[in-house]
Amino acid sequence: MSKKPQRAPLEYSKSFRLRAWIAGVLLFLYSPLLILIAFSFNDSKRNIVWKGFTFKWYVKVFENDALREALFNSLIIAVLCTIFSVVLGALAAFVLWRFKFPMKGLLESGLNLPIVVPEICMGVGVLMFFNKIHWPNDLPWPISLSQIVIAHITFSFPFVAVVVRARLESFNKELEAAALDLGASQWRAFTDVIVPHMTPGLIAGALLAFTLSLDDFVITFFASGPGTITFPIKVYSMVRFSVTPEVNAASTIIIVLTLIATAVAMKFQDTSPNKENA
């Protein structure tokens, strides 16, 4: 008989087979990214053989004016998109949480549409929309980014609304009643009690909107005018000629930015006060 202590039925984490399976899944998920990051430090023009460690591709990225301009455009678009998405998303979430009105169900599912509609359809729709209303194509920078910003807001703010709405579900309505009871006006009760409760959802939603906007390719591709270029589109155009480690370096920068944003978002969701309703 084996001397190994018996595993209890629910101690899955001790099972070797399960661990191996998890390792396989993680490998499958992350090896492309790890290879991409690793080769951004490769001292070779080609992405096949490892020749040695270097930072030169990162230097090249920052010396590439067109790429830098594209990154700057992307950041401006992402920041603007985040601000508008948070305001619109929070308002939509609040209205759907607080009020009952006719056709509410329709509005609610309509709001989720941009989340489920394929991006390519959204992209074509956006293109046709701007054509139909004769949106000028020759606006000066940075106003020329407005098409992309508007397109990004339309698909980002529903994500914010969903996150904030979920957060509001855990709000104890007696807190608002207590504020009113103690003399606060409706508006003060909102800003003093409801907004602090919404805050973790607002931050998480903002970071979600930021990353969605920063790395969007498909919709941006359709929405961008001839003169404007964003980071993902620039990277795509570089790849069309050849995949140089410069592209790897640029992609790594985007990955790091996205990871930081996601980590911050998760941290805020974690530290949200959970015991308040007890």
Add this chain to the structure above:
Amino acid sequence: MPDNLASQKKSSVVKDETIIKIENLTKRFGKVAAVDDINLEIKRGEFFALLGPSGCGKTTLLRMIAGFEVPTEGKIFLDGVDVSNIPPNKRPVNTVFQSYAVFPHLSVFDNVAYGLQFDNISKSEQRDRVMAALEDVKLEHLAERKPDQMSGGQRQRVALARALVKRPKVLLLDEPLSALDAKLREAMRFELTELQDRVGVTFIMVTHDQDEALAMACRCAVMDRGRLMQLATPSTLYEFPANKFVADFIGSVNMFEGKLILDEPDKAIVEVEELGGKVFFDHGVLGAEGGQIFVGIRPEKIELIKRTKDMKKPQMEDSPEDCNVFAGVIDNISYLGSESIYEITLDNGRRMQVSRPNLSRWDQEDFTFNDEVWLGFHGDSPVLLQN
């Protein structure tokens, strides 16, 4: 009916002035009347309880006094002023909510100070009043704590201090003890009545727990399906229930349908088929003419006498022969420590409850399962009830 029973005067601060007057108050949600034509008056300094099963409208009534619901009909007067349509933030009334609703992102001090910023008083006075309120609830040492570092009992104290610091004319408490564990609940009963006595503010408490209401309130309003069933002191509610609902809801009672066969100013006899005998009242019963009548008898007011074969039916000394004594067999015993409850099956199959205090440490065994017993009660024990 005598209203001079002990345990009446629970608060030394009750004054004979009306602070809240409720007139023909009705609240309908759609077609359902949650509160149905209620009239009552609450005295200044009183500890008042609204008691009833869930869905009886007690919380809706409380929310109307607080201002969170607008009455469909009727009026609420606070200190002579009609407040029916005044919003909650303009009413000199404060509430301790069932969930306590302590603001989670504010410290204890800031929680208590929150309501004072709307009251046009200086910062230093605010500080003094907050600290005084925290002292009242014995939390002055925890002023800087955040609510998530506190127990349920402590959070309740914060909620109390936060409401009392506003010096309301009336403090409303919504199921104040329901979220606490049994031991703490009992301790808080005494503490709340002491606090009320000390601050002298009128307290109105909503509860579904009759023990809580009886233990704490000067007077209770018992409600059922939106209607006021009885408004009385706790002992009156228990000993002189006005109707079948109150008798049933407050404490336990053995209830039988009966027929009045003798109705005189100083005595009455009711024939009770379910008991297979007659019940004698040594006092006149009023308002019993017509309609269904019921006889209620509390379990602790019944005596048990051992019954042996061929034993003659005993007679209660204050009742005529053949009244108020019935034969039965002990079916079940629940031992509760301070008392035991005996389930007794009468000869005709009807079950009754009898309770006896376990006065001695040694005689607990004197009645046991399947013992044959006589059940007897005095002529002043049963109560005559109508629907």
